[in-house]
Amino acid sequence: MYDAVVIGAGVVGGLIARKLTSCALKVCIADKASxxxxxxxxxxxxxxxxxxxxxxxxxxxxxxxxxxxxxxxVCSELGVKYIRNGSLVLGYNDEDKKSLEAILENGKLNGIxxxxxxxxxxxxxxxxxxxxxxxxxxxxxxxxxxxxxxxCEAAIGxxxxxxxxxxxxxxxxxxxxxESGYTIVAKDGRKLQAKIVxxxxxxxSDEMAKLVGDNSFDVHPRKGEYILLDKEYxxxxxxxxxxxxxxxxxxxxxxxxxxxxxxLGPTAVDFDEKENKQTTREGINSVIAESRRMVKxxxxxxxxxxxxxxxxxxxxxxxxxxxxxxxxxxxxxxxSPGLSASPAIAEYIADMLKNDGFxxxxxxxxxxxxxxxxxxxTLSDEEKNEIIKKDPSFGKIICRCExxxxxEILRAIRTNPKATTLDGVKRRTRAQxxxxxxxxxxxxxxxxxxxxxxxxxxxxxxxxxxSFILTGKTKEDLKDA
Ligand SMILES: Cc1cc2nc3c(=O)[nH]c(=O)nc-3n(C[C@H](O)[C@H](O)[C@H](O)COP(=O)(O)OP(=O)(O)OC[C@H]3O[C@@H](n4cnc5c(N)ncnc54)[C@H](O)[C@@H]3O)c2cc1C
Numbered sequence: 001m002y003d004a005v006v007i008g009a010g011v012v013g014g015l016i017a018r019k020l021t022s023c024a025l026k027v028c029i030a031d032k033a034s035x036x037x038x039x040x041x042x043x044x045x046x047x048x049x050x051x052x053x054x055x056x057x058x059x060x061x062x063x064x065x066x067x068x069x070x071x072x073x074v075c076s077e078l079g080v081k082y083i084r085n086g087s088l089v090l091g092y093n094d095e096d097k098k099s100l101e102a103i104l105e106n107g108k109l110n111g112i113x114x115x116x117x118x119x120x121x122x123x124x125x126x127x128x129x130x131x132x133x134x135x136x137x138x139x140x141x142x143x144x145x146x147x148x149x150x151x152c153e154a155a156i157g158x159x160x161x162x163x164x165x166x167x168x169x170x171x172x173x174x175x176x177x178x179e180s181g182y183t184i185v186a187k188d189g190r191k192l193q194a195k196i197v198x199x200x201x202x203x204x205s206d207e208m209a210k211l212v213g214d215n216s217f218d219v220h221p222r223k224g225e226y227i228l229l230d231k232e233y234x235x236x237x238x239x240x241x242x243x244x245x246x247x248x249x250x251x252x253x254x255x256x257x258x259x260x261x262x263x264l265g266p267t268a269v270d271f272d273e274k275e276n277k278q279t280t281r282e283g284i285n286s287v288i289a290e291s292r293r294m295v296k297x298x299x300x301x302x303x304x305x306x307x308x309x310x311x312x313x314x315x316x317x318x319x320x321x322x323x324x325x326x327x328x329x330x331x332x333x334x335x336s337p338g339l340s341a342s343p344a345i346a347e348y349i350a351d352m353l354k355n356d357g358f359x360x361x362x363x364x365x366x367x368x369x370x371x372x373x374x375x376x377x378t379l380s381d382e383e384k385n386e387i388i389k390k391d392p393s394f395g396k397i398i399c400r401c402e403x404x405x406x407x408e409i410l411r412a413i414r415t416n417p418k419a420t421t422l423d424g425v426k427r428r429t430r431a432q433x434x435x436x437x438x439x440x441x442x443x444x445x446x447x448x449x450x451x452x453x454x455x456x457x458x459x460x461x462x463x464x465x466x467s468f469i470l471t472g473k474t475k476e477d478l479k480d481a
Contacts, residue, residue, distance in 0.1 A: 002028045004196035005184050007172050007208055010041040011148055011342045012334050013200035014155035017164050019346035023360035027164040028192055032171035034464020035424045036156050036417050037149040039202040043309030045253055046148050049337040050140035052107025053245050059319045061110045064337040066344035074343045078154035079372030081258040087143030087240040091136035099244045100138045114141040129236050129295050143240055147258050148339050149427045158370040160416035175211040196327045203274045203312045205332035214324035219333055221274050221310040224266025225283035227303040230435055234260040241294050252290035264291040277308045304435055311335040377403050399441040401434020413452045423463040
């Protein structure tokens, strides 16, 4: 019997699990996927929004501001990269200027500090590569960037190091409750029992709510396609550049990432399929066209990958955080700015539980600190040599594009939450994320995974289920022929 089961190992579920673990609760995180961070957390713009555009008075506005205020400290505790680079919303004409003024006023109501409307001269002084057609901008100095799956992994790893458990491949299909608490049943028959259930199932949070008879909301996917440019083009802008938001969202952005790439996107297209993450020619073309309107040099032929994320758009227009019955909490419709708000959402849930009569203490030996996993590449040669002396695997580069060592890959496979797939290693170490996208290093990583997991190389997958990489040994196949 757990105190709490969190359904969904995304950034929101992860930070809630960490918070509840710090409150001395016995927590289990359950996710249907083969790894953590496989939902919206895997593919988004990675911006910690300042919070100027969420509708004043909404839960989104409140939790965005609080989350943005908390994010730097949370990232520092968890050893996660965080850069407060500020953001600029670009305006191209008088109509846009009026919109920027309205956003500025809304931002002031949301309590966002430092917002300022700037003219063309100041804009181009700050960002010389911004298109000459942009003549106004709203500057938000508190905007920042972070890596969403790194934050999710660190939050879940830290919760696990403090006692939380993780059940992967656990697709919740039934939830019952009686006087002893909730029983959460997975498709494969596994069962978990808990007094509290937190429904942080992203795109499927409406379906989880329906399992306890709550039909009060729906969630539909809104597709967002991106392209990611090579690190050579990370210099194009220091700030995150937005266009004026529309009713579909924040519009296309151009932004550096914490790892030095340049990200362009996302599109915003409503559709029905909750699993379709295919990119389309139409979507990518519109990202290229819009980003060309924003900056002078973002060469799309320097793209190293493209990807698609699905926003979980709730039917109420706001985050849906409520408790339809005692001990069951919906954390649904967490579209953007859900990443920015995630630390504040975790605090909000803990407060809800306290107000609902649950006993939340302080876990005396809770350690909020997690060692940074990216630190090795930032060390001096002397510091690296010291580590290599103790563990020679840190002296062997496996991913040449991102300079990732064997030691870092082994650590990703051995530490919470343990990587078991090629993509799991990728998200934890950046190996396979560089220019060659794993062309060179994936066979070595496959070999390391096989050895560490005690399985054959043929049994290693890219991302779980049947995504096998190898079918057999070429020479053995030839022998049979
Ligand atoms: C295109 C795009 C751009 C965005 N940009 C930003 C941004 O720049 N800044 C920002 O603040 N926010 C942004 N967001 C929003 C942000 O990504 C999300 O708010 C956040 O990732 C939500 O996290 P989550 O944990 O709630 O959901 P998810 O990450 O979707 O996690 C939900 C988890 O639930 C699991 N699950 C589902 N069904 C079941 C089941 N039956 N049983 C067990 N597990 C289940 C899934 O496998 C998944 O891992 C963006 C989102 C998208 C898609």
